[in-house]
Amino acid sequence: xxxxxxxxxxxxxxxxxxxxxxxxxxxxxxxxxxxxxxxxxxxxxxxxxxxxxxxxxxxxxxxxxxxxxxxxxxxxxxxxxxx
Numbered sequence: 001x002x003x004x005x006x007x008x009x010x011x012x013x014x015x016x017x018x019x020x021x022x023x024x025x026x027x028x029x030x031x032x033x034x035x036x037x038x039x040x041x042x043x044x045x046x047x048x049x050x051x052x053x054x055x056x057x058x059x060x061x062x063x064x065x066x067x068x069x070x071x072x073x074x075x076x077x078x079x080x081x082x083x
Contacts, residue, residue, distance in 0.1 A: 002059035003049050005070065007032075009064045013046060014071060016042065018049055018057065025050075034070040043078055 003026070008015040013033045018026040026049060032038045050056045059075060059082040061068060075082050 003053045003055065005046065005057045005059050007059060007061035008062050009068045009071065011067050021054055039074045053055060056081065
């Protein structure tokens with residue numbers, strides 16, 4: 001399996017969708033605000049995927065002005081791989 005989590009980054013929040021493998025969505029997409037409480041919840045979601053697949057998913061996001069900055073900072077602090 002090659003789990004990935006895609007983020008559609010916007011001002012103040014991101015839309016999240018996980019895939020366990022090509023064309024295999026994991027759960028429903030959800031919205032996440034760029035605040036610590038919701039980023040912590042996002043981290044728990046990533047760990048849940050890691051438990052299911054045996055590997056931490058790669059987070060894929062777009063560079064959208066400065067809107068992605070809090071997400072990138074959080075991912076780097078947690079050691080989460082991203083593109």
